[in-house]
Amino acid sequence: MSLLRLEDINTFYGGIHALKGVSLEVNEGEIVTLIGSNGAGKSTTLKTISGQVKPKSGKIVYNGKDITNTPPHVTALTGIAHVPEGRRIFPRLTVKENLEMGAFSVRDKRVIEERMERVFHYFPRIKERLQQKGGTMSGGEQQMLAIGRALMMQPKLLMLDEPSMGLAPIIVEQIFEIIKELNEEGMTILLVEQNAFQALQIAHRGYVIQTGEIVMSGLGKELLVNEQVREAYLA
Amino acid sequence: MKNWLHTIQQNKRLQAIIVGLYIVVTFFSLYLAQKSVVAFLLLLSSLLLLYFTTFSNRVKWLIGGVVMVVLLPLAASQGEAYQSYMEVATLVGIYIAMALGLNIVVGMAGLLDLGFVAFFALGAYTYGIFATGQANNFMPFGHYPLSGESFWVFIFIGCFVAALFGILLGVPVLRVKGDYLAIVTLGFGEIIRIIFNNLDKPVNITNGAMGLASVQPPRLFGIDFMYPSQFYYIVLVILITVIFAVRRLEFSKIGRAWKAVRENEIAAQAMGIHLVKTKLMAFAVGASFSGMMGVVFAAKQTFVDPTSFTLLESITILVMVILGGMGSVPGVILGAALVTILNLQVLTELTNWLNQLSLNGVINVPDALSPAKMQRFIFGVILILFALYRPQGLLPAKNPVFDEKELKDADKLVNAGVQKEVPQNVHLDS
Amino acid sequence: MINEVLHTLPQVLIDGLTLGAVYAIVALGYTMVYGILELINFAHGEIFMTGAFVGTAILLTFAGFGWLASMPALVALVLVLVVTSVVTGLLGMGIERVAYRPLRNAPKLITLITAIGVSFLLQDIVRFIAELKNGNYILTGPSLFSGQIGIKASSISSIFNDASVKSSFFIVLIVAVIMMVTLDFFVNKTKWGMAMRAVAQDRETAALMSVNVNKVIALTFFIGSALGGATGVLFAIQYGTIDPYIGFILGLKAFTAAVLGGIGNIRGAMFGGILLGVMEMFAAANLPVVSHGVLGAEYKDVFAFAILIIVLIFKPEGLFGKVSVEKV
Amino acid sequence: MSILTVKNLTKQFGGLVANSNIDMEVQKGSITAVIGPNGAGKTTFFNMVTGVYQPTSGEILLNNESIVGLKPHQVTKKGIARTFQNIRLFGAITVLENVMVGMHNHLRGGLFSTVLSLPRVRKEEKEARREAYRLLEYVGLESFYNEEASSLPYGAQRKLEIARALATKPKVLLLDEPAAGMNPKETSELTKLIYNMREELDLTIVLIEHDMKLVMEISEHIVVLDHGEKIAEGTPDDIRNNEKVIEAYLGKGAATTA
Amino acid sequence: GCSGGQKNDTANNGGNGGGGGGSNVIKIATQTPLSGGSATLGESIKLGAQLALEEQQANFEKLGFKLELVPYDDQGDPKKGVANAQLIGADKQVFGVVGHLNSGVAIPSSEIYEKYSIPMVSPANTATDVTDRGLKTVNRICARDDFQGPAGAKFAVEKLGAKKIFIIQDKTAYGTGLAEAFKKGAEELGAQILGFEGITVGEKDFNGVLNQVLAKKPDLIYFGGLYTEGGLLIKQARDKGITVPIMGGDGLDSSTLVQIAGDAVKNTYMTSAAGLTTVTDAGKQFAEKYKQKFGKEIESYSAYGYDAMGVLLKGLENAIKANGNKLPTRQQVAEEVRKVQDYQGVVTKVSFDEKGDNKYAKIYIYKFDEAKYPAKLEDEVSKQ
Numbered sequence A: 001m002s003l004l005r006l007e008d009i010n011t012f013y014g015g016i017h018a019l020k021g022v023s024l025e026v027n028e029g030e031i032v033t034l035i036g037s038n039g040a041g042k043s044t045t046l047k048t049i050s051g052q053v054k055p056k057s058g059k060i061v062y063n064g065k066d067i068t069n070t071p072p073h074v075t076a077l078t079g080i081a082h083v084p085e086g087r088r089i090f091p092r093l094t095v096k097e098n099l100e101m102g103a104f105s106v107r108d109k110r111v112i113e114e115r116m117e118r119v120f121h122y123f124p125r126i127k128e129r130l131q132q133k134g135g136t137m138s139g140g141e142q143q144m145l146a147i148g149r150a151l152m153m154q155p156k157l158l159m160l161d162e163p164s165m166g167l168a169p170i171i172v173e174q175i176f177e178i179i180k181e182l183n184e185e186g187m188t189i190l191l192v193e194q195n196a197f198q199a200l201q202i203a204h205r206g207y208v209i210q211t212g213e214i215v216m217s218g219l220g221k222e223l224l225v226n227e228q229v230r231e232a233y234l235a
Numbered sequence B: 001m002k003n004w005l006h007t008i009q010q011n012k013r014l015q016a017i018i019v020g021l022y023i024v025v026t027f028f029s030l031y032l033a034q035k036s037v038v039a040f041l042l043l044l045s046s047l048l049l050l051y052f053t054t055f056s057n058r059v060k061w062l063i064g065g066v067v068m069v070v071l072l073p074l075a076a077s078q079g080e081a082y083q084s085y086m087e088v089a090t091l092v093g094i095y096i097a098m099a100l101g102l103n104i105v106v107g108m109a110g111l112l113d114l115g116f117v118a119f120f121a122l123g124a125y126t127y128g129i130f131a132t133g134q135a136n137n138f139m140p141f142g143h144y145p146l147s148g149e150s151f152w153v154f155i156f157i158g159c160f161v162a163a164l165f166g167i168l169l170g171v172p173v174l175r176v177k178g179d180y181l182a183i184v185t186l187g188f189g190e191i192i193r194i195i196f197n198n199l200d201k202p203v204n205i206t207n208g209a210m211g212l213a214s215v216q217p218p219r220l221f222g223i224d225f226m227y228p229s230q231f232y233y234i235v236l237v238i239l240i241t242v243i244f245a246v247r248r249l250e251f252s253k254i255g256r257a258w259k260a261v262r263e264n265e266i267a268a269q270a271m272g273i274h275l276v277k278t279k280l281m282a283f284a285v286g287a288s289f290s291g292m293m294g295v296v297f298a299a300k301q302t303f304v305d306p307t308s309f310t311l312l313e314s315i316t317i318l319v320m321v322i323l324g325g326m327g328s329v330p331g332v333i334l335g336a337a338l339v340t341i342l343n344l345q346v347l348t349e350l351t352n353w354l355n356q357l358s359l360n361g362v363i364n365v366p367d368a369l370s371p372a373k374m375q376r377f378i379f380g381v382i383l384i385l386f387a388l389y390r391p392q393g394l395l396p397a398k399n400p401v402f403d404e405k406e407l408k409d410a411d412k413l414v415n416a417g418v419q420k421e422v423p424q425n426v427h428l429d430s
Numbered sequence C: 001m002i003n004e005v006l007h008t009l010p011q012v013l014i015d016g017l018t019l020g021a022v023y024a025i026v027a028l029g030y031t032m033v034y035g036i037l038e039l040i041n042f043a044h045g046e047i048f049m050t051g052a053f054v055g056t057a058i059l060l061t062f063a064g065f066g067w068l069a070s071m072p073a074l075v076a077l078v079l080v081l082v083v084t085s086v087v088t089g090l091l092g093m094g095i096e097r098v099a100y101r102p103l104r105n106a107p108k109l110i111t112l113i114t115a116i117g118v119s120f121l122l123q124d125i126v127r128f129i130a131e132l133k134n135g136n137y138i139l140t141g142p143s144l145f146s147g148q149i150g151i152k153a154s155s156i157s158s159i160f161n162d163a164s165v166k167s168s169f170f171i172v173l174i175v176a177v178i179m180m181v182t183l184d185f186f187v188n189k190t191k192w193g194m195a196m197r198a199v200a201q202d203r204e205t206a207a208l209m210s211v212n213v214n215k216v217i218a219l220t221f222f223i224g225s226a227l228g229g230a231t232g233v234l235f236a237i238q239y240g241t242i243d244p245y246i247g248f249i250l251g252l253k254a255f256t257a258a259v260l261g262g263i264g265n266i267r268g269a270m271f272g273g274i275l276l277g278v279m280e281m282f283a284a285a286n287l288p289v290v291s292h293g294v295l296g297a298e299y300k301d302v303f304a305f306a307i308l309i310i311v312l313i314f315k316p317e318g319l320f321g322k323v324s325v326e327k328v
Numbered sequence D: 001m002s003i004l005t006v007k008n009l010t011k012q013f014g015g016l017v018a019n020s021n022i023d024m025e026v027q028k029g030s031i032t033a034v035i036g037p038n039g040a041g042k043t044t045f046f047n048m049v050t051g052v053y054q055p056t057s058g059e060i061l062l063n064n065e066s067i068v069g070l071k072p073h074q075v076t077k078k079g080i081a082r083t084f085q086n087i088r089l090f091g092a093i094t095v096l097e098n099v100m101v102g103m104h105n106h107l108r109g110g111l112f113s114t115v116l117s118l119p120r121v122r123k124e125e126k127e128a129r130r131e132a133y134r135l136l137e138y139v140g141l142e143s144f145y146n147e148e149a150s151s152l153p154y155g156a157q158r159k160l161e162i163a164r165a166l167a168t169k170p171k172v173l174l175l176d177e178p179a180a181g182m183n184p185k186e187t188s189e190l191t192k193l194i195y196n197m198r199e200e201l202d203l204t205i206v207l208i209e210h211d212m213k214l215v216m217e218i219s220e221h222i223v224v225l226d227h228g229e230k231i232a233e234g235t236p237d238d239i240r241n242n243e244k245v246i247e248a249y250l251g252k253g254a255a256t257t258a
Numbered sequence E: 001g002c003s004g005g006q007k008n009d010t011a012n013n014g015g016n017g018g019g020g021g022g023s024n025v026i027k028i029a030t031q032t033p034l035s036g037g038s039a040t041l042g043e044s045i046k047l048g049a050q051l052a053l054e055e056q057q058a059n060f061e062k063l064g065f066k067l068e069l070v071p072y073d074d075q076g077d078p079k080k081g082v083a084n085a086q087l088i089g090a091d092k093q094v095f096g097v098v099g100h101l102n103s104g105v106a107i108p109s110s111e112i113y114e115k116y117s118i119p120m121v122s123p124a125n126t127a128t129d130v131t132d133r134g135l136k137t138v139n140r141i142c143a144r145d146d147f148q149g150p151a152g153a154k155f156a157v158e159k160l161g162a163k164k165i166f167i168i169q170d171k172t173a174y175g176t177g178l179a180e181a182f183k184k185g186a187e188e189l190g191a192q193i194l195g196f197e198g199i200t201v202g203e204k205d206f207n208g209v210l211n212q213v214l215a216k217k218p219d220l221i222y223f224g225g226l227y228t229e230g231g232l233l234i235k236q237a238r239d240k241g242i243t244v245p246i247m248g249g250d251g252l253d254s255s256t257l258v259q260i261a262g263d264a265v266k267n268t269y270m271t272s273a274a275g276l277t278t279v280t281d282a283g284k285q286f287a288e289k290y291k292q293k294f295g296k297e298i299e300s301y302s303a304y305g306y307d308a309m310g311v312l313l314k315g316l317e318n319a320i321k322a323n324g325n326k327l328p329t330r331q332q333v334a335e336e337v338r339k340v341q342d343y344q345g346v347v348t349k350v351s352f353d354e355k356g357d358n359k360y361a362k363i364y365i366y367k368f369d370e371a372k373y374p375a376k377l378e379d380e381v382s383k384q
């Protein structure tokens, strides 16, 4: 069953036509990856979904509801968590507060505690640094925190924008493991990656975006062996 | 409309005709309708029109020069309002120079300065003290007031003193960033003003709140400069020098360093830029313009007292810079001119007019709302509207655009063979 | 010389504390808005001024109906404080909506212009209304809490002279402390406070955390302005006379105080305000004595600004400000 | 010959030891990689070398001359340039001007000569522009030269940082994660560029990178940091097979990706 | 907008008119602060002047001239004042100025009036420099600082028996000038000056300086400044338990002083160049007319504005008559204004001396015995 569906989305930044009729679909329980080179429009796609930018035309349907023009804070409430590109940790909040921000809509303290424990389970490193200011963490640590923060929302759909960027190989491996694990536990995931190889390996399905247009789609495994994809993105 | 503008943009001859026609028409309307502020302003705005043409810089300067040096004074001089127009034009010039100075500090180097008027005060007092009998109180040698001939030297002394204080202010400021800087400079401005207001004790240097009256007018070849129409030319000369200096600095190593510091201090340092030196230079250069104009101001007013140098004045200059477009020299010039004219001429005329209406019984306003009292209100509204509708400033800063040809046709410093090997496909998806 | 300074010290401290408390609460308003929008809300001084006028107007109305005599002063005070805070809070929200929100993505300094515009506007509007109603824009309110209380400082040490305070001093101080503590708790310990800080640091991401950014900013303005208005009332009660131009000077001082303490930092604002008030009072009372008449009381502001500059030289982020670590 | 020598370098942030007694030698003309898990202290190490942070203790020698205590701009003058992990361009000025800022120390125009617009200054400026343009060509950004730096795509911004660093005419170039955010294809182009720069511009290059393909392909010497300590160093082959490194950093799957 | 009307004027004048020969409009300008902190005072001058002008309109109508008032706002800012002065000078129909409030504005602006030979009659500037520069067009009807200050000092020392005096001033040209003059006078009479301190205009807390007063224990406090600060200073001094007499100059002369200080105003003395407006019949009438027309009580300067305008119009009328009922030149008007003798105004009689100072300027000394304005007249000092 489709959890999220984009229909012919067109998004502009001023005069720049960043998304040119993007349509894609994410089914419940899937990992879907969106790959493409720099400036292809991957981040813009995620931003359009979460409401950070408004599409000029097209429709976004989530869980059967039209969420095309909902502002980001409302989208978040519907269960879509967006881990933005470049981590975007609150630099002067402590690590703990950063996590708490993730659970902003949750009132019950106990629930927050529980979720936090779950985050610690995935990222033990975070637990050691609860009182450190988010901004002083290293790049990798921040990425973990950013994912952890999104997990605090306990989202239905987790959108990750280049989570492997700037991370040590072992961490990348871990993160992909965690993504898989989260998915196995029932979370739907929309993954944007430059690291096409690894992304396609764990994804059920994938879309290739080029200068704002979806140029190809298919099962992860298919794309992995596709000649054109290999040449352009797997080098 | 767009098309139409486009055609004009393409066609230089058409532009020449339009500008020429405009200047002639406004010139004659001012010439004939002497008291028309509108005609005066329209003639002035021919400079703005000129700015938008595609003529070469040299031609623009030439035409602009003719308008400023000959046409404007000539057209205005035909009648009674002459001196008052020249007064306004002189003040506009003074403010433009100051705004350009502040623009270096705020717009280019990104250092928020709320005490800028202090440098103006320094210039004014430097001349004021020595061009009145005041200096006799503490200078054992020499005979004061100095004659008006010294004025020309004092322009440079004022420039130098202000620059020196710019550096003195800069030194403590270096460690302070962003909005902290704003308050430090604000404090500095207030300190200078309060000191000037109190330095009549223990030794009477500034004559305190009473101010310095009867400052000697400038003197050249036996002629005293007494009228705004004369000061107009002094200001014009200084102003043109200032504009040239700013323009050259802007697109030089120094200007780039200022902008780099503004954009990212850490990266600027990594490029080998000495942070302290660069910021100090911005302070000093910016201050020096103000210092010069301070000297002119003292001579023009013939009276210097601390009330001319309040915080509100600093804020007004800042408004000119931001409104015009931070970092943009043409923008700042426009901003300064607009705010000054608005304050001195338009608001005054407007209130006079409204007042006339209410005196004649055309409109009836309660006294509390009398137009003369609502100037701040009107000014406030205008500020808000401008900011909301032109948030980037009136003429936002532009980056220099270079011609590719000029950049290319040199012999290669880098090994000529390299180029081909370098992969050329960065623009893969753009 | 030292003796002379010590004689008046108790009184100087008390007076300084009063002034400082006023500075401190106004500084809080600056700090809050700054903390969240990185905007020096120049109009804050005018909101404070508006509060003073609204409060005085209410008190005058009460007095006009003869209610003031019939109700306990404390009740009147609380009533006025609450009403005024709400009025100025809404005013602040309105200003944000009209003059700041449309410029949220514009260059930072352009909002400075609208802030200045709003200041001028408020000054003239308040002046206009006051003049229309009163014939004169200088307003003197009914006196509340004007009893004098003597403090026998001489019983502590004979070097001190006795001091006296107006009972409104205690009101000012108590209300100020309550406001500061509440606010500090609110911002640092509650969820909405955390949301405010998050919005301050990264608006876009805060929205992704399901924070309604507009609401948080509006709330910030409401609280900041309500505080400003309430302070206006306290000011009017303490000093009795107000005019539409009090906001400018006081705003300036409070801004200085906020920076001294470390702008954006609530405790810093409190401390900075009190410190500035005490310093100023001390300078006004003692500069001539200490400098043998060379520096008069009028140098008090020079003294205050000089201290500020010196503090910032050694601690560029203000007394309580955290060194802003920029990770390279 | 060692151009950059680091002895016993330590940096503490409060209780946190970000670098602990690091010794390192960088050979002139080499490409050296510094790798390690996130938070290992790699960027901190760069920051100390470039004068952004002062070391808690230890020595940094450039050509046997200590550069500890120098300000960042002085370090640049000595011949060390760098790029930043989190891109730090001068966003509001053009790409060409960004590079020209890098030439700051090699231009001689002073305040007065500039204001007077002496022919010498004009000539120098013109030459600087051409030189800047050549550098842009070198990294392949010439088509963007008149654009605002902030409007560039991410990958181009990284390259601009390199061009800008080159403009300072460095002897040693420090690159902090130059390939971050690039796809494999772009990364391989970057690899070529880095390699060429070393060959043609007489440079010594030290780079931090998490992309093992790039690191293993290009570097002659690799230093591995973990928790602020140096846990290994050697040739790519040594490192690839070092148990400690695999455990702390590469992970088991490393063999397949790199 | 605004230029339309003016173009018509120009047309009436027959193009670029030099003297405006055909015109029968005569404008008198006022220049005072109408906005900002001291707008009340500036306003009251303007309104007083307006009243006088309107009363005279019929009179001038008979002579064939139409009188008009053009109020300018100098904002208390010298720059603005000078720029306005240029505008005033440029308007050939303006034949006189009533202004200013601040000496700091009057001094540079009058340099411009002098160039254009426009007579200025100042209702309020007490600084010595205003007339001491020897400008032919500058006149004032109020007393100079160096008359008012010593007169106050004499009263303080001789009548009130003050031996030790603490002086506070507001660090403006007015306050400093007056306080300095008082200080000099008091010292000459053998009083001891315990302190000479400044406060900042616009502030509301003067406890710092008052703590000094408390420590020094003077037997009189003198304040050079305006009523806004003065009122608060008096109130705060009394709150502190300082009971000695407080004395000030004409800047305190306002009903608002009493409003601000309330009961604390008792035992306050005030020197003023104004006779009590409301003690004479003429004064009472004036106050009533003023109230009726503008709906507010008079301020101390209202009557000065009225009288300054009166003198100016008197000079103008004389000039017109001397010129055979034709429009005189500005020079002629200026000369006639200076020549005005024994003009009887509401608050003062006016004859100008060779500098333009009023020979009849008198100093009146008032005391507040209760919280009521106006205060009780205690003494009168004449110039000679």
Ligand SMILES: Nc1ncnc2c1ncn2[C@@H]1O[C@H](COP(=O)(O)OP(=O)(O)OP(=O)(O)O)[C@@H](O)[C@H]1O
Residues within 6 Å of the ligand: A013, A014, A016, A018, A036, A037, A038, A039, A040, A041, A042, A043, A044, A045, A085, A194, D151, D152, D153, D154, D155, D181
């Ligand atoms: N805020 C913005 N303003 C203007 N243009 C933008 C903005 N953000 C993105 N763009 C442009 O929109 C296009 C798509 O950008 P987007 O960030 O979605 O790419 P991406 O696929 O995520 O690339 P990357 O791998 O670099 O993250 C690019 O051409 C980019 O330059």
Ligand SMILES: Nc1ncnc2c1ncn2[C@@H]1O[C@H](COP(=O)(O)OP(=O)(O)OP(=O)(O)O)[C@@H](O)[C@H]1O
Residues within 6 Å of the ligand: A136, A137, A138, A139, A140, A141, A166, C325, C326, C327, D013, D016, D018, D036, D037, D038, D039, D040, D041, D042, D043, D044, D045, D085
């Ligand atoms: N200014 C600072 N204040 C406090 N701690 C800091 C500071 N800078 C870095 N750290 C800490 O020092 C450690 C090393 O950080 P550094 O940035 O050098 O890591 P890194 O090796 O570059 O990691 P990454 O590969 O993720 O960029 C981290 O734990 C980080 O949190």
Ligand SMILES: [Mg+2]
Residues within 6 Å of the ligand: A042, A043, A044, A085, A161
């Ligand atoms: Mg992206």
Ligand SMILES: [Mg+2]
Residues within 6 Å of the ligand: A138, A139, D042, D043, D044, D085
């Ligand atoms: Mg790093």
